[in-house]
Amino acid sequence: MTAPVSVESPVRRPVRHVEHCMGTVFTFDVRGDGVDRAALQRAVDWLHWVDATFSTYRKDSAISRLARGEHSVADCPREVGEVLELCRQADRASGGYFTATPGGALDPSGVVKGWAVERASELLRAAGSSSHAVGGGGDIQATGEAAPGQPWRIGIAHPLRPGNVAAVVTGRDLAVATSGTAERGSHVIDPLTGRTPTGLASVTVVGRRLSIVDGYATAALAMGTAGREWLQGLPGVRAFAVTSGGQTWQTGEFT
Amino acid sequence: MKRATLATLATVTGLVLLLGFKSHSTNGGLATVTTARSPANPPSAGARVRPRRSHHPQAVTVRSVTGAIAATPYGPVQVEISLRGSRITAVHPLQLPGGAQRSVQIADYAIPQLVQETLAAQSAHIDMVSGASFTSAGYERSLQSALDRAGA
Numbered sequence: 001m002t003a004p005v006s007v008e009s010p011v012r013r014p015v016r017h018v019e020h021c022m023g024t025v026f027t028f029d030v031r032g033d034g035v036d037r038a039a040l041q042r043a044v045d046w047l048h049w050v051d052a053t054f055s056t057y058r059k060d061s062a063i064s065r066l067a068r069g070e071h072s073v074a075d076c077p078r079e080v081g082e083v084l085e086l087c088r089q090a091d092r093a094s095g096g097y098f099t100a101t102p103g104g105a106l107d108p109s110g111v112v113k114g115w116a117v118e119r120a121s122e123l124l125r126a127a128g129s130s131s132h133a134v135g136g137g138g139d140i141q142a143t144g145e146a147a148p149g150q151p152w153r154i155g156i157a158h159p160l161r162p163g164n165v166a167a168v169v170t171g172r173d174l175a176v177a178t179s180g181t182a183e184r185g186s187h188v189i190d191p192l193t194g195r196t197p198t199g200l201a202s203v204t205v206v207g208r209r210l211s212i213v214d215g216y217a218t219a220a221l222a223m224g225t226a227g228r229e230w231l232q233g234l235p236g237v238r239a240f241a242v243t244s245g246g247q248t249w250q251t252g253e254f255t
Numbered sequence: 256m257k258r259a260t261l262a263t264l265a266t267v268t269g270l271v272l273l274l275g276f277k278s279h280s281t282n283g284g285l286a287t288v289t290t291a292r293s294p295a296n297p298p299s300a301g302a303r304v305r306p307r308r309s310h311h312p313q314a315v316t317v318r319s320v321t322g323a324i325a326a327t328p329y330g331p332v333q334v335e336i337s338l339r340g341s342r343i344t345a346v347h348p349l350q351l352p353g354g355a356q357r358s359v360q361i362a363d364y365a366i367p368q369l370v371q372e373t374l375a376a377q378s379a380h381i382d383m384v385s386g387a388s389f390t391s392a393g394y395e396r397s398l399q400s401a402l403d404r405a406g407a
Contacts, residue, residue, distance in 0.1 A: 018403050023390055023391060024391060025389070025391055025394040027402075027403055029406070113388070133382060133383050135383050135399065137388040138386040138387055138399070139385060139388075140385050142383070146382050152382050153380060153381045154384070154385050155384045155385070157384050157385065165384070165398070168379050168381060176385040177385065178387055179388075180386065180387025180388075181387065202386070
């Protein structure tokens with residue numbers, strides 16, 4: 001007797017889906033003609049695979065084995081090497097304010113989520129969608145437009161006034177990453193002081209690729225108010241920040 | 256230094272104007288009174304109504320409006336705005352936290368595309384929310400979860 005085979009519907013349709021993974025929550029918002037169920041499942045499965053591979057909380061993950069020296073990078077899936085390279089780029093660009101080894105232990109969490117979301121977005125694009133947004137833990141990759149002629153509207157949560165939006169960013173094909181002290185992750189440490197930074201309540205970086213701006217936002221938060229000048233000098237990105245005193249600043253040209 | 260002050264003033268002014276023009280403002284909203292501006296008579300909310308009209312009958316009304324005192328995170332703020340028709344042409348701070356009063360002439364008052372005033376999420380018509388990383392538990396309290404529930 002053969003096991004029943006589930007037939008995934010090949011019909012494409014727009015869809016909203018929420019998935020708990022990596023200790024946080026991911027949101028899929030597929031517009032336009034949409035994707036078929038199998039494509040959405042592939043994107044969801046991808047997130048869980050990233051979790052299994054990169055979680056520092058799982059002793060048997062590839063990243064944990066690498067951190068303990070049980071494996072070399074060559075023994076790991078090639079995606080591990082890709083993520084470490086992203087970390088190196090962010091480290092170089094930020095003068096070390098982004099690091100894959102905060103406190104000495106290997107932990108690329110500062111880019112993994114953004115990179116995973118960017119890849120999930122590419123999977124949906126490969127499945128035929130040209131209008132979708134994927135968010136994970138507050139970082140977003142938005143493809144195409146929200147509707148014909150309508151750019152995506154991404155609110156930036158106000159770090160000091162829960163329930164309020166501090167600003168709205170609009171655009172097409174954009175990535176929005178926010179780092180903040182509201183729910184501090186252990187990866188946000190000022191490498192010079194060894195302490196969590198003060199000065200900025202949150203910083204948001206807007207650019208083309210989430211895997212890049214995710215690292216920039218993490219680094220900028222660690223820099224505190226000095227991050228403003230650094231962000232101003234980065235090509236192709238715009239930034240918006242809320243200080244712990246509730247004031248705001250922005251860099252680059254928001255049109 | 257001056258630029259930073261003006262930027263702060265603009266932000267504070269924007270905040271006050273937002274408070275002033277909201278129809279359900281708890282501090283009483285914008286007082287629709289006009290006063291003749293004069294150093295000898297400091298303007299205050301609740302003074303007489305007297306629009307200053309220009310000499311040309313077909314011209315647009317020019318008037319000054321004093322706002323109610325708004326409590327902001329920076330301290331109490333009160334401004335008087337000059338209007339030409341419905342266009343704001345000048346903002347005169349009457350009361351600013353930290354002292355110095357300075358007039359700001361604004362040729363074209365426009366709120367930038369990146370809106371800096373605090374907005375209620377539901378009136379901002381947004382597709383998704385970017386914010387500091389949240390855990391699964393934190394998600395339940397987040398704006399994103401409210402959007403997801405509404406869009407489901």
